[in-house]
Amino acid sequence: MAPNTEFPSQLNNLSAASGGSLPDGMDSSSYSSQDARANQQYAQSATSPTSSKGKGFWQKLTLRTKVLALALSLGVAPVVGVGGIGYFFVQQRVTTQVTETRETTTTDIANFTAEFMDARFQDLRTFSQLSMFADAKVREATEVADRNAFLQELVENSPLYEDMAVVDLQGNPVAVSNPDGIPSNVSQNDWFQNIVATQDITWVQPRAPRAGGLEFALIGAAPIFDSTTGEMLYMVRIRLDVQELKQRVSAFADENTEVALIDANEQIFLTNTEEGENNPILANLSNAVSWLEDREVQASILNQGAGPQLTAYAPIIHDPGAPQLNWSVVSLVDTSTAFAASRQLLTTVLLGTGITALLVAAIATLVATRTTLPILQITDSVKRLGQGDFRTRIDTQGEDEIAQLGTNINLMASQIQNLLVKQEESVQQQISAQAQVERAEEERQRNEVLQRELVQLLNEMEEASNGNLTVRTELTAGEIGIIGDVFNAIIENLRTIVVQVKQATGQVNSSIDESEGAIQQLADEALAQMDEITNTLNSVEQMSTSIQDVADNARQAAEVAQVASNAAQDSGTAMDRTVDSILDLRSTVAETGKKVKQLGESSQQISQVVSLINEIAMKTNLLAVNASIEAAHAGEEGQGFAVVASEVGQLAEQSAAATKEIEQIVKNIQMGTRDVVEAMERGTTQVVEGTQLVQETKQGLGQIVEVSQQIDTLLQSISKATVSQAETSQTVTQLMQQITQASKRTSESSRQVAGTLHNTVEVARELESAVDQFKVKTDA
Amino acid sequence: MNASVLAHRSIQPEGTAGASCLSFQLNEQTPAIFSMHQVQEVIVLPAQQITPMPNMPSCVLGLSTRRSRVMWLVDLAHMLLSTPLPSNIRNYNVVIIRVAQRLQQQNMLVATAHNQALLGLIVPTMKGVVRFPPDSIQTPKGHFAPNLAPCLRGCLLQQDEMLLVLDAEAIARSPILQSS
Numbered sequence: 001m002a003p004n005t006e007f008p009s010q011l012n013n014l015s016a017a018s019g020g021s022l023p024d025g026m027d028s029s030s031y032s033s034q035d036a037r038a039n040q041q042y043a044q045s046a047t048s049p050t051s052s053k054g055k056g057f058w059q060k061l062t063l064r065t066k067v068l069a070l071a072l073s074l075g076v077a078p079v080v081g082v083g084g085i086g087y088f089f090v091q092q093r094v095t096t097q098v099t100e101t102r103e104t105t106t107t108d109i110a111n112f113t114a115e116f117m118d119a120r121f122q123d124l125r126t127f128s129q130l131s132m133f134a135d136a137k138v139r140e141a142t143e144v145a146d147r148n149a150f151l152q153e154l155v156e157n158s159p160l161y162e163d164m165a166v167v168d169l170q171g172n173p174v175a176v177s178n179p180d181g182i183p184s185n186v187s188q189n190d191w192f193q194n195i196v197a198t199q200d201i202t203w204v205q206p207r208a209p210r211a212g213g214l215e216f217a218l219i220g221a222a223p224i225f226d227s228t229t230g231e232m233l234y235m236v237r238i239r240l241d242v243q244e245l246k247q248r249v250s251a252f253a254d255e256n257t258e259v260a261l262i263d264a265n266e267q268i269f270l271t272n273t274e275e276g277e278n279n280p281i282l283a284n285l286s287n288a289v290s291w292l293e294d295r296e297v298q299a300s301i302l303n304q305g306a307g308p309q310l311t312a313y314a315p316i317i318h319d320p321g322a323p324q325l326n327w328s329v330v331s332l333v334d335t336s337t338a339f340a341a342s343r344q345l346l347t348t349v350l351l352g353t354g355i356t357a358l359l360v361a362a363i364a365t366l367v368a369t370r371t372t373l374p375i376l377q378i379t380d381s382v383k384r385l386g387q388g389d390f391r392t393r394i395d396t397q398g399e400d401e402i403a404q405l406g407t408n409i410n411l412m413a414s415q416i417q418n419l420l421v422k423q424e425e426s427v428q429q430q431i432s433a434q435a436q437v438e439r440a441e442e443e444r445q446r447n448e449v450l451q452r453e454l455v456q457l458l459n460e461m462e463e464a465s466n467g468n469l470t471v472r473t474e475l476t477a478g479e480i481g482i483i484g485d486v487f488n489a490i491i492e493n494l495r496t497i498v499v500q501v502k503q504a505t506g507q508v509n510s511s512i513d514e515s516e517g518a519i520q521q522l523a524d525e526a527l528a529q530m531d532e533i534t535n536t537l538n539s540v541e542q543m544s545t546s547i548q549d550v551a552d553n554a555r556q557a558a559e560v561a562q563v564a565s566n567a568a569q570d571s572g573t574a575m576d577r578t579v580d581s582i583l584d585l586r587s588t589v590a591e592t593g594k595k596v597k598q599l600g601e602s603s604q605q606i607s608q609v610v611s612l613i614n615e616i617a618m619k620t621n622l623l624a625v626n627a628s629i630e631a632a633h634a635g636e637e638g639q640g641f642a643v644v645a646s647e648v649g650q651l652a653e654q655s656a657a658a659t660k661e662i663e664q665i666v667k668n669i670q671m672g673t674r675d676v677v678e679a680m681e682r683g684t685t686q687v688v689e690g691t692q693l694v695q696e697t698k699q700g701l702g703q704i705v706e707v708s709q710q711i712d713t714l715l716q717s718i719s720k721a722t723v724s725q726a727e728t729s730q731t732v733t734q735l736m737q738q739i740t741q742a743s744k745r746t747s748e749s750s751r752q753v754a755g756t757l758h759n760t761v762e763v764a765r766e767l768e769s770a771v772d773q774f775k776v777k778t779d780a
Numbered sequence: 781m782n783a784s785v786l787a788h789r790s791i792q793p794e795g796t797a798g799a800s801c802l803s804f805q806l807n808e809q810t811p812a813i814f815s816m817h818q819v820q821e822v823i824v825l826p827a828q829q830i831t832p833m834p835n836m837p838s839c840v841l842g843l844s845t846r847r848s849r850v851m852w853l854v855d856l857a858h859m860l861l862s863t864p865l866p867s868n869i870r871n872y873n874v875v876i877i878r879v880a881q882r883l884q885q886q887n888m889l890v891a892t893a894h895n896q897a898l899l900g901l902i903v904p905t906m907k908g909v910v911r912f913p914p915d916s917i918q919t920p921k922g923h924f925a926p927n928l929a930p931c932l933r934g935c936l937l938q939q940d941e942m943l944l945v946l947d948a949e950a951i952a953r954s955p956i957l958q959s960s
Contacts (some may be wrong), residue, residue, distance in 0.1 A: 618824075621908065625802065625822050628909040632800050632816035642800065642909075649908055 064372045071364030076357040083353035087346060094342045102312040102331065102338070103299045109252050109259060110314040110329040116248065117203075120160070120220060120240065121322045124201050127236045128222035133166055133175075135227050147175035163239040166224070167192070174234060182237070191221040195235050199223055203323055206269035216242055216269040246270055256337045258282075261316075264326035266292055280304035281311055281332060289313075292328060301335060310338040374402045382409060390417045453480035461487060468775045469495040498774045505768040512761050519754045526747040530740050537736045544729040551722035558715035565708035568701045575698040579691060586687040593680035600673040607666045610659045617656040624649030798913035803943070804875065805905040807857050811943050813910065813936070818948035820878040820898060821846075822906055824871050825853075837956060839864070844900065846876065852957075853900040859956055860928040865904065874900045877948040899952050912936060917945055927956060 058066070131138045132150060151164045155177040163182070166175040171187030186192050194202040201222040218240035223232045250272040253259040258279060261270040266286050281304045285291070291298045295315040302311045309332045316327040336343075377394065384392045390413050394406035457480055460473045469491055473484035627645030631638030801813040802822070825844060830853055832842040839858040843850055853874065858864040865872075878896045917934040924932060931950040936943040 622822055622824060622906065625906065625909055628800060629802065629816055629819050629821060646909060653908070 063375065064368060067368035067372055068365055071368050072361055075360030075364050079356045079360060080353055083349050083356075087349040090345055090349075091342050094345065095339065098338050098341070099299045099310065099312075102310055102333065103297050103314070105252075105254070105257075106259075106299075106312040106314040106329050106331045107297055109249060109331065110316045112252055113245075113249065113261065113327065113329065114316045114318050116245065117316075117325060117327075118319050118322045120238075121201065121203075124220050124222040124236070124238065127164075127238065128201070128224050129227075130224070130236075131227070133224045133234050133236070144175065148177070148179075151175055151177035160241055160244050161238055162241040165237050166234050167237065168234055169196075169232065186237070191219055191237065192235065195221055195223050199232060201323070203325055205263045205265055205325070206267070218242055218245070218269075242270060246272060253331065254333075256333060258332040260330045260332075262292070262328045262330060279309075279332060280306055281309055282330060285311075285330060295328070308335045309333060310335055374406070378402065378406055378409065381406075385409070385413055390414075390420070450479060453478060456480075457484050457487075460484075464491055467773055469498065470775060470777065495774075495776050498771060499776055501771050502768070502776075505764050505771060508764045509761060509768070512757050512764065516754055516757050519750050519757065523747045523750040523754075526743045526750065529743045530747075533736050533740045533743070537733055540729050540732050540736065544726055544733075547722050547725045547729065551719045551726070554715045554718040554722065558712050558719070561708045561711040561715065565705050565712065568704040568708065572698055572701045572705070575694055575701060579694045579698070582687055582691050582694065586684060586691070589680055589683050589687065593677060593684070596673050596676045596680065600670055600677075603666045603669045603673065607663060607670075610662045610666065614656055614659040614663075617652045617659060620652035621649050621656070624652055798911045798916075800909055800911045801945075802875065803907040803910045804873075804903045805907065806944065807861060807863055807904060810861070811907070811941060812946050813943050814875065814877065814946055814948055816909070818877050818879070820876040820896075823874050823876065825874045825900070827870055827872060830872075840957065841902065846898070846900075849898060851876065851898045851900050853902060854951075854957065856901040856903055856951075859951075859954070860931060861925050862927065865902065872902045873904070873906045874902055875906075876900050877952065879949050879952045897952065899948075901951065912938075920944075927954075930954065 061069075128134075132142055132147060133139060147166070151166070155161050155164050164177040165173050165182040167173050167182075167186055171185045171189075171192055173182050173184070173186070176182055191202055191204045194204070202220070204219045204221075206216040206218055219237065220240070221235055221237040224234040224236055225231065226233050249259055249261070249270065253272050257272075259272045260268050260279075260282050262285075263269050268282055271282075281288070281302050284304055288302060288304070289298070289300070291313040297312075297314050299310065299312040301308050303309070312331045314329045316325070316329060318324050374397075381392050381394045392413060393410050396403040396406035396410070453476055456476075457473055461471065463471045464487075471491065472488050475481050475484060475488075624645045627648065628642050631642035631645055634641065800816045802816055802819050803811065803813045806812040823846065830842045830844050833840070836842075839855045841853045841855060844853055845851075853872070855865055856875075877899050879899070880896070917936055920929075920932050920935045928944075931947055931954060933945045933947040933950075936945055
């Protein structure tokens with residue numbers, strides 16, 4: 001920053017502004033636009049011939065830009081530098097730590113696998129000393145099925161073993177846990193031949209899965225020696241469950257980590273993930289690095305096309321007493337997972353540095369703006385003073401040099417303003433003194449003209465006082481002209497009023513004439529009305545008489561109806577008696593019927609007696625016949641007896657004939673009684689019908705009584721109504737008389753009104769003559 | 781009934797002379813008489829006092845007792861004219877005939893006592909006792925039913941009707957009454 005070069009350029013700006021090259025509206029601009037214009041101005045001055053080109057780029061920048069650039073460069077650069085260096089060192093350290101951790105984890109897995117396999121080695125040793133096979137006595141005591149069951153139990157109790165078998169020295173199985181788990185002869189298998197050669201426990205390197213299998217086979221075998229003779233008798237073979245080993249190794253490995261076990265033949269036989277075998281790093285491990293030959297713990301970032309992965313290697317080293325299988329462990333982690341912490345650190349550092357830089361930049365901008373603000377304000381104010389606006393003042397705060405500069409500029413502006421005000425006041429005093437002299441002369445001339453015009457006006461208006469309303473003044477300019485105009489207006493109004501009064505009196509006269517005729521007519525009509533009302537009175541009296549007649553007739557009708565009602569009631573009583581006698585008749589008939597029935601029953605009894613007599617007659621006849629037979633048998637002595645018997649028989653026959661006649665008579669009687677009974681029943685029915693008819697008649701009579709009573713009531717109400725009608729008609733008569741009197745009074749009143757109207761006509765004539773004195777039209 | 785009374789009276793004048801006979805109706809149209817000597821008795825017998833017997837001809841109605849004597853009862857119209865009585869009759873008119881003892885070995889049906897055999901003949905209607913001279917009996921003329929002819933003694937013309945004179949012995953002897 002070089003202040004001695006800054007200010008001359010500002011002065012150049014001011015001189016250019018006073019030269020009038022500034023655009024209008026400069027004083028209303030905000031500070032930011034002020035700033036922009038200052039830049040523009042600066043560019044103009046830079047192109048002017050007075051400024052040299054040697055001032056360069058730095059001098060072209062505004063004061064605010066320069067201050068900002070300086071503040072930013074001092075604030076932000078150290079923060080960014082320190083952040084970058086710190087990140088570099090920390091990342092180095094983190095990478096080293098992660099690599100070491102991978103190596104340690106891989107070594108742990110290697111150690112675990114070694115211990116696992118050593119434990120299985122110990123198991124094999126235990127199996128080779130099983131008494132069931134090693135001890136001759138036990139061996140002879142057990143059956144093949146027992147051995148198989150024993151091995152099966154062992155396999156089932158331990159999840160580690162998949163299959164277990166014992167074979168003899170010819171390779172034929174003698175005991176199996178699973179009959180399908182082993183072929184019929186194993187003498188060609190490598191473990192069998194190993195044991196024949198070494199007479200010791202052997203492990204076979206993991207064998208690739210046979211056709212159809214999924215897993216590698218981990219097979220170990222051990223010779224079984226007779227416990228007494230020490231002779232090798234059998235071999236025990238176990239097959240490990242690779243799944244179990246895989247699970248245990250997987251438990252060791254972290255998430256997102258691939259772990260692979262490699263055997264001595266550099267073949268991958270176990271991975272903890274399904275796709276682990278296909279990893280190109282694992283497939284090409286022996287080509288990429290020489291770790292498998294070195295058998296040292298190693299770690300490095302390898303990339304074989306499927307992304308960089310942090311790869312760690314550890315050899316599996318068994319106990320010195322156990323066979324060395326030369327297996328290795330390789331673990332792989334994606335670098336993105338492994339170095340996640342390092343990336344987080346980078347993000348944090350970048351974010352922190354960014355935020356700090358932004359904060360510093362914001363503070364620097366604020367400080368620079370506040371510092372340059374007063375200088376820019378002063379520049380703007382001085383520019384306006386130069387344009388002639390002397391009311392401009394600078395808002396000064398504080399006591400620094402910039403504030404003092406502002407105060408002095410304010411003082412200068414106010415002194416120039418005072419000088420201008422004093423000059424204006426002296427000019428106005430001179431102008432007012434000249435104006436007073438001119439005004440006095442004008443007033444004198446005006447008075448003279450006024451007096452002349454007034455005299456003329458009075459002359460012209462003289463005739464108006466005599467009633468001539470047609471006169472008019474001559475209109476002139478000036479005050480008198482205005483008065484004349486007012487006079488003209490007054491006289492014109494007066495003339496209009498007088499004309500209206502004349503018309504009104506004429507109208508009053510004519511209307512009073514019309515009214516007189518109408519009132520006369522009214523009086524005549526009132527008299528006619530009186531006559532008509534008298535006629536009406538007569539009619540009303542006639543109506544009253546006829547109403548009285550109606551009332552008399554109604555009373556007579558009521559009496560007739562009463563008589564009819566009484567007659568109907570008498571008839572009702574007679575009907576009741578008729579009904580009673582009919583009912584008596586009915587009971588008499590019923591009694592007669594009973595008697596006739598009894599008669600019928602008696603005749604039936606007679607017929608029974610008759611049949612009895614008939615029977616007796618028949619028996620008598622029979623007896624007579626028998627008597628005749630006996631008499632015939634008696635011969636001559638029986639002749640007399642036979643005659644008697646014959647006579648008895650004749651009597652019997654006669655009595656039989658008489659009974660027949662009686663039967664016939666009784667039958668006739670019964671038929672007669674039956675007819676009588678039927679006739680009686682018909683009579684009873686007719687009596688019932690007669691009773692009903694009489695009762696209906698009685699009801700009809702009752703209705704007649706009711707109707708005649710209703711008629712009576714109605715007639716009585718009619719006679720009441722006629723009485724009230726008579727009263728009403730009398731009232732109407734009185735009202736009519738009152739109306740007659742009222743119309744008489746109307747007639748008199750209308751005569752009085754006619755008299756009054758005559759007076760009114762005279763008054764109106766007087767008014768007319770009075771108005772005629774005014775002259776409202778010119779004589780022409 | 782009046783007619784029957786009159787008939788009785790018309791017979792009466794000549795009744796004193798001649799043999800007496802028992803008159804009855806064999807059916808509605810056929811009057812018949814028995815000689816009084818062959819008749820033991822006439823009775824009215826209730827239907828329930830007749831005991832029906834199996835394995836007998838259809839005209840034999842059964843057995844009954846009369847005054848400590850057993851007798852067979854025969855429907856006479858059924859036997860002679862093959863016109864049986866209606867089955868709803870409550871009281872039967874029975875003419876008991878008697879025949880001589882000597883006929884016993886010929887007809888097992890006839891009960892015997894005091895050298896006399898009894899047989900009950902059921903007739904529809906009993907008429908009474910008539911008398912007529914013995915020489916007025918004529919030999920039967922015309923055609924009669926085959927069962928009737930052997931039992932016929934003759935016929936008697938009386939006014940406008942013909943009386944059949946039946947032989948009681950012939951009836952009792954009739955092979956029709958033989959038990960099957």
